Every structure is written in C-alpha cells, then in structure tokens.
Amino acid sequence: MQLKTDLFINGQWVKGAGSLPVMNPSTGELIAEISTADQAQCDAAITAAHDAFPAWAKTPSRVRSEILRKAFEIMTAESDQIARLISMENGKTFTDAKGEVSYAAEFFRWFAEEAVRTPGDFRHSPSGDKRILVTHQPIGVSLLITPWNFPAAMATRKIGPALAAGCTVILKAASETPLTAIWIVDIMHRAGVPAGVVNFIMPEKTGAMISRMMHDPRLRNVSFTGSTEVGRILIKESADLVLRTSLELGGNAPFVVLDDADIDEAVKGAMVAKMRNGGAACTAANRFYVAKAVADEFTQKFTKAMDDLKMADGLETGAQLGASVSRKERDKIAELVDSSVAAGAQVRLGGVTPAGDGAFYPATVLTVQKDNPILNFEVFGPVAPIVTFDTDAEAIALANSTEYGLIAYVYSSDLKRAIRTAEALEAGMIAINRGVVSDPAAPFGGVKQSGLGREGGFAGIHEFLETKYIGVEI
Numbered sequence: 001m002q003l004k005t006d007l008f009i010n011g012q013w014v015k016g017a018g019s020l021p022v023m024n025p026s027t028g029e030l031i032a033e034i035s036t037a038d039q040a041q042c043d044a045a046i047t048a049a050h051d052a053f054p055a056w057a058k059t060p061s062r063v064r065s066e067i068l069r070k071a072f073e074i075m076t077a078e079s080d081q082i083a084r085l086i087s088m089e090n091g092k093t094f095t096d097a098k099g100e101v102s103y104a105a106e107f108f109r110w111f112a113e114e115a116v117r118t119p120g121d122f123r124h125s126p127s128g129d130k131r132i133l134v135t136h137q138p139i140g141v142s143l144l145i146t147p148w149n150f151p152a153a154m155a156t157r158k159i160g161p162a163l164a165a166g167c168t169v170i171l172k173a174a175s176e177t178p179l180t181a182i183w184i185v186d187i188m189h190r191a192g193v194p195a196g197v198v199n200f201i202m203p204e205k206t207g208a209m210i211s212r213m214m215h216d217p218r219l220r221n222v223s224f225t226g227s228t229e230v231g232r233i234l235i236k237e238s239a240d241l242v243l244r245t246s247l248e249l250g251g252n253a254p255f256v257v258l259d260d261a262d263i264d265e266a267v268k269g270a271m272v273a274k275m276r277n278g279g280a281a282c283t284a285a286n287r288f289y290v291a292k293a294v295a296d297e298f299t300q301k302f303t304k305a306m307d308d309l310k311m312a313d314g315l316e317t318g319a320q321l322g323a324s325v326s327r328k329e330r331d332k333i334a335e336l337v338d339s340s341v342a343a344g345a346q347v348r349l350g351g352v353t354p355a356g357d358g359a360f361y362p363a364t365v366l367t368v369q370k371d372n373p374i375l376n377f378e379v380f381g382p383v384a385p386i387v388t389f390d391t392d393a394e395a396i397a398l399a400n401s402t403e404y405g406l407i408a409y410v411y412s413s414d415l416k417r418a419i420r421t422a423e424a425l426e427a428g429m430i431a432i433n434r435g436v437v438s439d440p441a442a443p444f445g446g447v448k449q450s451g452l453g454r455e456g457g458f459a460g461i462h463e464f465l466e467t468k469y470i471g472v473e474i
C-alpha cells in the first residue's frame with residue numbers, strides 16, 4: 001500500500017497548509033514529508049467530529065463493535081507492513097514493532113467486545129420515594145494526543161474505547177512518528193468508520209493550536225499520553241472550559257530484587273522490563289534496587305545479558321537494540337549518563353555514544369549510590385543504574401522517593417513478602433516476578449505525577465463516558 005501523508009478530516013484525505021519531514025533515526029534519512037494543519041484545518045476537524053457525533057452516539061453499539069472488530073482484523077493482517085513502518089520512523093527493532101502492533105490491535109478487539117457491555121444500574125432509593133436509574137453516555141468530541149514511543153498502541157488504546165463509547169475523535173500524533181498514526185486512521189476508514197468520526201491532524205504549531213482547540217466549547221474531552229511536563233500544561237489549558245482529561249504521563253519505575261529472589265528469573269525479567277522498546281517505555285525499569293546479598297550475582301548476570309544484545313538498524317536481521325527516535329533524544333540519554341558518572345557512578349557496560357548518523361546509544365549498566373542524580377530522571381533509553389539496599393523497608397522507601405508512580409517491579413520467591421512489598425509501593429501498576437504487565441484487558445495508569453485515569457480493562461471505556469442519574473417518581 002502506498003504511504004499516505006495527508007490530514008484526514010470529515011472522511012477525506014486533505015493536503016495540509018504546510019509540511020513536516022519524517023526521518024529514519026537509524027540512518028538519518030528522510031522517509032516522507034507529511035501535511036501539517038493550519039488553524040482553519042484544526043477548526044474543520046472539530047466541526048467534522050462535532051457534526052458526526054449525534055449519529056455516531058446513536059449508532060447501535062453492535063455496529064460500532066463490528067467496525068472495531070474489522071479494524072482489529074485489518075491491523076492483524078497488515079502487521080508486518082505496519083511493524084516495518086514503526087521501525088523506520090521510530091528506530092525500534094522489527095521484533096519490538098511486531099509486538100507493539102499485536103498489542104495495539106488487541107485494543108480494537110478488546111473494545112469491540114466492551115462496546116456492547118456498557119453497564120447501567122436500577123435501584124430503589126433507601127427512602128423509598130423514587131427509583132434510581134444510572135446510565136452512561138458518550139462524552140462527545142475527544143482530542144487524542146499521542147507520544148512517539150508506541151505510535152500504534154497509544155493511538156489504538158484511545159481510539160478503541162472512544163469509538164466503543166460512541167465518541168468522535170481528532171487524533172494528533174507525535175511529530176516524530178505520524179506515519180504509523182496515519183496508517184491506523186486509514187484502517188479505521190477501511191473498516192467502515194463514518195465520515196467525521198475519526199479525524200487526523202498535525203497542527204503546524206502544536207502548543208498554540210492545541211490550546212486554541214481546548215478553548216473551543218465543542219470539544220469535551222482530552223486524552224493525552226506523553227510527558228508529565230506537557231501533562232501539566234494540558235491540565236492548565238483544560239481549566240477554562242472544565243474539560244474532562246485523561247493523562248498517561250511519565251514514569252520512573254523501580255525494579256526491586258529482594259534477597260530471596262530467583263536471580264536468573266530476575267535477570268530475565270529485568271531484560272524485558274528495561275529493554276523492551278530499547279528502554280523508551282513509560283513502564284521501563286529505570287532504577288534497579290537490589291538486596292546487598294544478591295547484588296554481585298544480579299549485576300554480573302544482568303551485565304552479561306545486556307552485553308550480549310546486538311545493536312543495529314531495527315530492520316536488520318537479529319537486531320535486539322535499535323536506535324532512539326532522534327539524535328536529540330539520544331543526546332539526552334548520553335547527558336544523563338555523563339552527569340551520573342561525574343557524580344560517582346561506576347560504568348559496568350556501555351556509556352559511550354557511538355559515531356555515525358544513526359541515533360544509537362549502547363546498552364549501559366551503572367552501579368550508583370542512592371543519591372545519584374540519574375535516579376531522579378526518566379532516562380528513556382537502554383541505561384540501567386543499580387543501587388544496593390539492606391532491608392525491605394529501605395528498598396520500599398527508595399522506590400517511593402519519586403514524584404512518579406506508574407509502575408514498580410518486585411522479585412521475590414516468597415509471594416506473601418512480594419505482595420506486602422507491592423502494597424507498600426506507590427504505583428498504579430505492580431509486576432510481581434514479571435518483566436511486563438501491559439495487557440489491553442487490564443487497567444493501565446499511574447498515581448502521583450504519572451497521570452489521571454486508566455486506559456484498557458473495564459475502566460478504559462469510562463474515560464469516554466459520562467455518568468447520568470435519572471430519578472423516577474414512584
């Protein structure tokens with residue numbers, strides 16, 4: 001299929017007022033120029049979504065469900081092509097990209113199933129004077145803003161529940177990775193989504209134009225995945241019209257290895273938790289806290305596993321660590337490592353930026369003191385700082401010493417001890433003896449400054465529904 005590069009407004013592919021280059025970070029080469037929207041085109045997308053909303057909200061949920069199911073089938077059939085595209089514009093390996101496409105498509109399947117099961121409630125009031133009916137209705141026009149690290153999954157995790165709920169949407173992808181989003185929008189079109197229900201724009205000035213859209217009273221909801229910094233801006237922007245917001249923000253995940261953990265299993269889990277997506281995941285293990293008694297064994301085995309990874313262009317056979325999304329992002333990783341070393345970190349592996357045009361950074365293992373500055377930042381790359389601890393209480397205190405609270409990992413052979421630790425960790429998600437927990441059927445989201453709301457699971461659709469109470473006189 002020929003690569004599409006235009007905006008999608010009211011069921012039509014539309015040339016933008018301007019354009020934006022999309023680069024391949026593995027080679028530094030241009031992949032395509034995509035259209036960017038001016039203010040009138042952003043307004044036109046809101047008009048299209050607003051006009052399409054009443055009919056879409058009334059469309060039987062079975063019909064909405066079948067469209068989502070069809071989108072799942074198309075996406076699954078095209079998974080190799082989509083994975084190649086993700087790898088090209090994002091830099092991740094083809095293997096990671098294939099995993100992402102399958103995860104992304106599952107959101108269509110899951111929400112196709114959820115679309116027909118929106119719960120309601122009928123109760124007698126305790127005073128006996130009325131009946132209490134509770135129903136859920138779609139919020140309305142929703143703006144969906146996604147990041148570059150999972151360009152397919154972050155889009156489907158929002159489009160799926162929004163359409164299942166009966167909302168119409170305007171998708172805005174990250175500037176680095178719009179091509180995958182455009183492919184997904186095209187899938188929605190081919191799956192039979194009516195004109196205006198799914199629109200796609202890339203504003204030529206992101207901050208100013210999104211701000212203006214968030215002051216248009218026809219917009220009712222903003223679902224954002226990205227950095228905590230931008231999340232805070234959007235909370236402020238949402239205040240004037242009291243917009244509903246769902247925010248999936250940054251993380252700084254602790255990976256805790258207790259002294260009774262199976263170390264080989266912990267290393268296996270650490271490799272997934274750290275290296276899925278080359279470390280560019282909000283769920284990536286970002287700080288390793290390892291009990292002193294097992295620290296040498298863990299560090300040695302983990303460093304060996306990191307050292308064995310093949311770093312290469314994501315489309316090269318056998319590549320296990322691809323490029324970062326851009327040289328700018330790669331340089332941020334290098335700066336964090338350099339300042340960590342300046343503050344006393346010992347480099348066990350990596351730590352040196354390779355020469356060449358590609359945005360590569362090698363698998364890096366550091367052993368650091370508990371106050372090393374790298375522990376305060378989301379590294380978003382293949383860097384693992386390891387800290388040792390003496391007691392479980394100390395590990396919990398260290399793990400919780402961050403403003404983030406998305407996910408935490410615990411390894412222990414004693415389930416009771418692992419659950420006690422999990423309950424004390426301040427995070428929206430906990431992985432016990434596993435390196436990954438993301439699942440379209442589970443509620444994904446964080447506490448503290450990692451966000452508001454949940455995506456996926458039974459909760460995901462409610463981010464796009466309003467609760468309505470109807471009191472009936474008896």
Ligand code: NAP
Nearest residue numbers: 147148173174175206207210226227230248249250251282
């Ligand atoms: P980002 O810089 O916050 O950008 C995310 C999106 O927001 C992009 O589409 C970006 O558009 C847009 N944006 C930037 N400034 C904006 C503004 N003033 N108003 C409205 N939109 C604006 O994040 P990123 O670098 O793409 O992604 C990495 C971050 O996402 C990490 O912190 C990661 O933890 C987080 N993340 C969280 C989750 C989760 O589920 N919790 C999942 C994945 C990623 P432009 O590209 O046009 O600037």
